[in-house]
Amino acid sequence: MSNHISTSNVLECSGLQKTFNGNVAVKDVGFHIDAGETYGLLGPNGAGKTTCISMICGILQRDSGDITVCGEPLDIGSVTAKSSIGFVPQDLALYPDLSARENMMFFARLYGLSKTTLRRRVDEVIELVGLTERADDQATEYSGGMKRRLNIGIGLLHEPKLLILDEPTVGVDPQSRNAILESIQRLSSEGMAVLYTTHYMEEAQRLCDRIGIIDRGELRAEGSQRELVSLVGERDKIRLESASGLESASTALRGLNGIVEAAVENEGLSLIVDDARSLLPQIIAKVAESGAVITNVAVTEPDLETVFLHLTGRALRD
Amino acid sequence: MRSAFIITIKDLKQRARDRSALLMVFVIPLALVLIFSQALAGVTGSPSELKFVFADPDKSEIGTVFHDQVLKTLEADGLITLSLAVTEEEASGAIAAGDAGAAIVIPSGFEESIYSGSPDAIQVIGHADAFLSPLVAKAIADSFASELNTLIISAAAAGVDLADAGALGRIAGEIALTKGIVTIDDFSASRKELDATTFYSAGMAIFFVFFSVQFGITSLIEERNRGTMPRLIAAPIPTWSILAGKVLSTFVVGVMSMAVLVVASTFIVGAEWGDLVGVTVLVLLAVLSAMGIMTLVATVVRTAEQAGNAQAIVAVAMGMLGGTFFPVAQIGGLIEKVSLLTPHAWFMRGLSGLQSGGNLGDVWQEAAAILIFALVTGAIGFARARRLVAP
Numbered sequence: 001m002s003n004h005i006s007t008s009n010v011l012e013c014s015g016l017q018k019t020f021n022g023n024v025a026v027k028d029v030g031f032h033i034d035a036g037e038t039y040g041l042l043g044p045n046g047a048g049k050t051t052c053i054s055m056i057c058g059i060l061q062r063d064s065g066d067i068t069v070c071g072e073p074l075d076i077g078s079v080t081a082k083s084s085i086g087f088v089p090q091d092l093a094l095y096p097d098l099s100a101r102e103n104m105m106f107f108a109r110l111y112g113l114s115k116t117t118l119r120r121r122v123d124e125v126i127e128l129v130g131l132t133e134r135a136d137d138q139a140t141e142y143s144g145g146m147k148r149r150l151n152i153g154i155g156l157l158h159e160p161k162l163l164i165l166d167e168p169t170v171g172v173d174p175q176s177r178n179a180i181l182e183s184i185q186r187l188s189s190e191g192m193a194v195l196y197t198t199h200y201m202e203e204a205q206r207l208c209d210r211i212g213i214i215d216r217g218e219l220r221a222e223g224s225q226r227e228l229v230s231l232v233g234e235r236d237k238i239r240l241e242s243a244s245g246l247e248s249a250s251t252a253l254r255g256l257n258g259i260v261e262a263a264v265e266n267e268g269l270s271l272i273v274d275d276a277r278s279l280l281p282q283i284i285a286k287v288a289e290s291g292a293v294i295t296n297v298a299v300t301e302p303d304l305e306t307v308f309l310h311l312t313g314r315a316l317r318d
Numbered sequence: 319m320r321s322a323f324i325i326t327i328k329d330l331k332q333r334a335r336d337r338s339a340l341l342m343v344f345v346i347p348l349a350l351v352l353i354f355s356q357a358l359a360g361v362t363g364s365p366s367e368l369k370f371v372f373a374d375p376d377k378s379e380i381g382t383v384f385h386d387q388v389l390k391t392l393e394a395d396g397l398i399t400l401s402l403a404v405t406e407e408e409a410s411g412a413i414a415a416g417d418a419g420a421a422i423v424i425p426s427g428f429e430e431s432i433y434s435g436s437p438d439a440i441q442v443i444g445h446a447d448a449f450l451s452p453l454v455a456k457a458i459a460d461s462f463a464s465e466l467n468t469l470i471i472s473a474a475a476a477g478v479d480l481a482d483a484g485a486l487g488r489i490a491g492e493i494a495l496t497k498g499i500v501t502i503d504d505f506s507a508s509r510k511e512l513d514a515t516t517f518y519s520a521g522m523a524i525f526f527v528f529f530s531v532q533f534g535i536t537s538l539i540e541e542r543n544r545g546t547m548p549r550l551i552a553a554p555i556p557t558w559s560i561l562a563g564k565v566l567s568t569f570v571v572g573v574m575s576m577a578v579l580v581v582a583s584t585f586i587v588g589a590e591w592g593d594l595v596g597v598t599v600l601v602l603l604a605v606l607s608a609m610g611i612m613t614l615v616a617t618v619v620r621t622a623e624q625a626g627n628a629q630a631i632v633a634v635a636m637g638m639l640g641g642t643f644f645p646v647a648q649i650g651g652l653i654e655k656v657s658l659l660t661p662h663a664w665f666m667r668g669l670s671g672l673q674s675g676g677n678l679g680d681v682w683q684e685a686a687a688i689l690i691f692a693l694v695t696g697a698i699g700f701a702r703a704r705r706l707v708a709p
Contacts, residue, residue, distance in 0.1 A: 054548070057548075057552045058551070058552060059548045059551040059552050076551075076557065077556060077557065079554040079555065079556070080554070082552060082553065082554040083554035085552065087548075087549060087552040089545055089548050089549060091545040092545060093544070093545040093546045093548065093549040094544075094546070095328070095332065095544075095546065096544075097332050097335050097336070098328075098331070098332065102331070106324065106328045107549070107553070109324045110321055110324055110325075110550070110553040110554075110555055111553060111554060112554065154549070
């Protein structure tokens with residue numbers, strides 16, 4: 001999708017394609033990431049984010065497409081390209097019977113850190129992820145947040161040029177989540193390229209310089225948040241909440257002039273409309289006719305959620 | 319190869335922290351050797367430990383020939399130790415006292431029963447704790463009785479009157495000259511067994527090495543389930559080095575497991591393993607065959623738990639069949655033949671050859687058989703295991 005070529009590109013991928021048992025998981029995906037840039041892949045569960053980054057990390061064989069990391073072509077056996085990548089998988093990838101220090105030493109050795117830098121770097125990362133006090137305890141004794149931090153720390157050991165994080169905050173408490181996001185912002189500001197997948201709009205808005213919206217394996221749009229929101233135009237987003245009857249209300253509203261998109265999600269009905277102020281009375285009347293009892297109404301400026309709805313006809317958390 | 323060593327060291331560190339693995343690899347096998355070698359020492363034994371007592375209350379010519387020309391010949395060859403009793407009760411008493419493992423008794427009226435046309439059986443009495451001695455005694459007695467029957471029928475057909483003085487004696491004398499009656503010669507040559515202590519040491523060593531090495535392949539499955547496999551594949555290392563690391567750590571644990579048992583049983587319970595080079599080769603091959611078989615078993619199931627269960631079943635079944643708990647070689651027949659479908663049986667055979675003074679050259683067939691197990695199962699198993707480290 002992207003034809004951007006730059007010498008500062010840390011990651012460049014194009015035409016990525018992957019099919020599982022005849023089902024297309026990723027179709028013609030391409031983008032690039034520059035040094036110091038954080039790129040977010042935003043999409044709901046099952047959109048193809050993990051498949052994309054698995055191919056980019058060289059842990060999943062792609063059907064077609066090209067990937068280069070720091071100018072080096074990447075394939076399954078590409079040792080040079082892989083050495084520039086730090087990978088933080090979505091699921092915890094730790095040895096619970098080893099301590100944080102032992103886990104890090106093991107992976108640092110695999111990434112070829114020399115004896116002299118090994119201990120220094122492990123100590124630095126342990127401190128960075130806030131595990132100094134418990135560094136020699138077995139990981140099985142850690143809290144969920146500590147394990148998450150260790151999981152991220154392992155990806156940073158060899159000071160990669162490209163850090164790939166696959167939904168690193170899933171199941172993390174707000175405090176740890178905030179700490180993780182701050183760390184990523186700091187690493188990016190130090191020049192690290194970051195590829196970050198999430199289905200949390202707020203995280204993408206906070207972290208990412210550019211965002212790729214992915215759905216059903218296809219990259220539907222990419223750009224900065226401002227660029228993406230501009231795709232929606234001058235439209236407004238309305239969210240109606242009701243305990244029941246939202247599906248029939250959604251069907252009824254789709255016929256109303258000025259309604260661009262309507263999608264039901266999480267006991268709410270999200271609408272993209274041309275002009276919320278003039279349409280709101282008609283909308284409420286239509287919903288009442290369909291039998292739903294509205295418990296809350298919110299009118300907001302377009303955001304990434306609105307963009308996703310606009311591009312896919314579905315809410316982000318469907 | 320560096321990355322393979324890094325993975326090996328990590329795996330060994332994990333094994334060292336796994337108490338259940340340590341128990342299975344070192345403690346339980348050694349404990350069982352101690353228990354078996356102390357409690358069941360009489361169950362098996364070398365031919366030289368076959369102690370018989372002979373009683374001939376019938377005082378017949380047949381009994382005299384059986385004693386003089388069969389049993390004494392075996393004793394003279396160093397195959398059995400023989401003592402005499404006058405009565406059946408005295409013979410039973412010798413067995414009860416532990417002076418003999420089995421008694422062969424020519425019952426009163428034995429010769430008369432032959433004249434009457436319905437001969438009595440030669441009695442064999444065994445010690446409750448002895449396994450081998452009664453079997454051998456019965457085999458000798460059966461062979462003698464069978465030949466006696468054949469010659470009596472032949473003599474009758476030829477018109478010989480059995481009541482003639484000396485007729486039965488001559489027949490019995492012919493039996494003693496009959497080649498093959500003394501099956502203990504065959505036993506000594508090809509069904510030789512280890513002494514009790516070494517037998518159980520060797521049996522436990524190869525039985526438990528199958529459990530020692532099972533973690534290797536299941537740890538590959540665990541790496542996938544635990545999520546660490548993608549991280550290993552994402553690392554800048556050749557994917558083959560992941561499998562190589564696992565193979566190496568498994569081999570090290572397997573060899574350590576057996577080596578500890580060999581050394582400990584030698585010094586603690588006095589096991590005699592024989593030629594060091596031969597033992598070393600057999601041990602290394604046994605570990606490789608265990609790795610091959612356990613890997614193959616693990617790759618036909620889906621989860622680590624299923625793999626563990628399937629491996630345990632195969633390890634126990636092969637261990638039993640292969641004669642690690644009882645000497646199947648001495649049972650003979652179909653069981654002995656089927657036992658050769660396990661590396662365990664070849665390992666035990668090989669060690670028997672070494673213990674009786676042989677060297678590696680004398681047990682090359684046994685070593686080759688174990689190597690074939692290792693190569694065939696290993697080739698298939700590791701080819702299948704490659705999918706576990708495939709992206």
